[in-house]
Amino acid sequence: MFSGGPKPVQGAMKTPVIILANPQIGENIGAAARAMLNFGLTDLRLVNPREAWPNKKAEAMAVGAVSVLESARVFATMEEAIADLGLVFATTGRDRLMAKRVATPDEAVEELVAELAQDRPCGVMFGAERMGLTNDEVILADAILTVPTNPKFASLNLAQSVAVVAYEWFKGTHERPDFKLPVKYRRAALANKEDLIGFFEHIEGELDRTEFLFPVAKRPAMVQNMRNMWHRAALTYQEVQTLRGMVRALTGGKKRRKKDESE
């Protein structure tokens, strides 16, 4: 669970419609619906799906996102599916050899956010599994959305493609989560320098005694390296006490045993 909430916008932010053109495989529709809801999208439209609708295989893949499938609307043609939308992107990785603007997912999200902030309905089309969108479908869109991929293996799975666009939508409309742990699990403050230096002197004293810091000419560099290492560990007071206990145990263990017995 994240505490990073939505970015402040004027009024309640609408979300873009996801339009799947001629989807062939129920599982892919379900996987797309799951990815949509994972990233806060809920408005799904299907153009002429090959399999009967509603579809059990889609529901099995959607897991907890069945609500997205239940509210999905089915259309006979792309023209009908996008009739009420303004800005529409056509997702395709292939060269279309048409003079249409091409945006990356994050660039497209920026435009969608700007339009939706003014309550203008927008959408993103995705093509059928085998061949993607037809040229006629791409022509209906204002611009092309292309997910940058490995040119040697560019063809994305339909649901993966929806997931990447939905992920960028979520990223573009939410502050970075702050990942704060509940107070009781939150990391304690760093040990203060008196405690830390007390530990340095304790362990270095023991290491001098056992002639680990030898020869003398190398001692300053060895101490410096060790102190840098301890600093890097960003120790808390409790961790410093634990380390001192470990050193005492390793150098005879009397004190810890004595303490335990006295308890």
Next chain:
Amino acid sequence: MFSGGPKPVQGAMKTPVIILANPQIGENIGAAARAMLNFGLTDLRLVNPREAWPNKKAEAMAVGAVSVLESARVFATMEEAIADLGLVFATTGRDRLMAKRVATPDEAVEELVAELAQDRPCGVMFGAERMGLTNDEVILADAILTVPTNPKFASLNLAQSVAVVAYEWFKGTHERPDFKLPVKYRRAALANKEDLIGFFEHIEGELDRTEFLFPVAKRPAMVQNMRNMWHRAALTYQEVQTLRGMVRALTGGKKRRKKDESE
């Protein structure tokens, strides 16, 4: 195909290892492999997969990425799978109630790029489908990677999770593709202003003649709106000629017919 190539780095950039812990379903391993290769990752390791390996269902889902499956290495334990790696992220969406650093996918990629640029092997772990990584597996990692998701429906499909991380890897290691069309399909230069204004005056003259620009008091605003619209269309010379032909056709059609007959 993109002309946006890899970002310049010193030497050949290694890629992070993707480690799937106890994957349950062959199809998910195949889908993860496909997403990996889509975004330039090839090094897959499996810890104790539930189904027999190699796996036909994984191969069917991988489509053109079977090479990733063929070169995948199988390990009995996570400890063995990450033995040769330095920086390792554990991907999880659940609160782990442990004082471990948490990074978003793009932040993690930035760290992976920095390490890999110095030829230090790195990896990202992903947990089993139902429950994700165990706490013992997370503890083996240097930091947590969390894909920001809808807090009301946070659980990502395994392959989707791999896809998002791989997508950020590709994005973080490649320049933005420049989407340039081959020269013969590239959009021609804008019409120059003389041609454009010639068209404006032509169509406005015809609209005056048919009393469309009426009443006179509103003419300047109507003309201004139309000219703004034509400018927004970013017309080429050829498009201006086409529009002039359309106006001639709509106002009698003599000239176009005459031209056709003379050819």
